[in-house]
Amino acid sequence: MPRADPAEPTGAGPGRGRVTLVGGGPGDPGLITVAGLRALREADVVVTDRLAPQECLAEIPAHAEVIDVAKIPRGEQTSQETINQVLVDQARRGRHVVRFKGGDPYVFGRGGEEVIALTQAGIPVSVVPGVTSSIAAPELAGVPVTHRGLAQGFTVVSGHVAPGDPRSTVDWAALARTGTTLVVLMGVHTLRRICTRLLADGMAPTTPAATIADAGLASQRVVRATLDELPDAVDAAGIGSPAVTVIGAVAGGDLPGTGDLAARGLVR
Incomplete structure (x- = not known):
């Protein structure tokens, strides 16, 4: 029986956008998972922040767009609502969007909120867990x-x-x-x-x-x-x-x- 691909959510198909949440680990590029790296290599858009291992962006395709959604404590902020909307809008353009995060999306992160927003918008979404910090x-x-x-x-x-x-x-x-x-x-x-x-x-x-x-x-x-x-x-x-x-x-x-x-x- 073929294995399920965690980077290929149910419902995705040609011409239909999708989102993959990728946990990047604590910061060292050597600690990203194989599945997470594969998702980056298949991305059309990468929505990232400062806590993700930035060196891994060298692995994305030449055509891929990088969107920075910085969240600096008590400094520059991109609201979670704005991030959710960026993910939805990019996916609706038929793109494979990778939300690249530090750590693990579900360990005190906003991954759950992003999954809910995407699901409510009818966007296929999957999660690649990261190494928890x-x-x-x-x-x-x-x-x-x-x-x-x-x-x-x-x-x-x-x-x-x-x-x-x-x-x-x-x-x-x-x-x-x-x-x-x-x-x-x-x-x-x-x-x-x-x-x-x-x-x-x-x-x-x-x-x-x-x-x-x-x-x-x-x-x-x-x-x-x-x-x-x-x-x-x-x-x-x-x-x-x-x-x-x-x-x-x-x-x-x-x-x-x-x-x-x-x-x-x-x-x-």
Whole structure:
């Protein structure tokens, strides 16, 4: 029986546009999936942002158009509604549109909103999952999110809404007691409030923590500290987005990371 092609959604056909959401991984071009790279090579239009591995754009066809939909935290923004409309409009022109995203489209991303908008517009859409930064970024820095004897699980939360914010739906007191590694995405701006809340809810000040910025790239940086000292250490290092923070015993080790894959000759 032929295998289903994740880059070929049901309903697509000659002269009919379609959209493929491609997760690009944490930033290193060596971590994009085979299916994701194939979709890029078949694209007529690539709608991308700053978190996708830009080197992979060298793989797109010569005729393909690149549309930048930047979303810079507290800076230049392209609204999600505008992005949705770009995808719909381009697909209605009979094109294969690839929405190229960093990380995984469904891990605290807007991939779900894009799929809903496309489905409502009658556009065939498929999703190629990406390597999630919540696990890959720590591993690239030598910080496993679990390690036998240290952590029996991990919990991934989004930090884009701080503890105490009326929009927050996270039970931070429960997280402080859960006994799992905590992985915080999109939490650079709110890191101090997150650490303060975890400490107030009983997490030990000496709990190891690490923040990994630009994981897998030549600009990768890692800041390690205890939970009570991490916000000051991150501020002193001038860390900005994108970054992943790991809180728990696993952040206190010194295991070898894979570092920059390109520097080790694993990708072009």
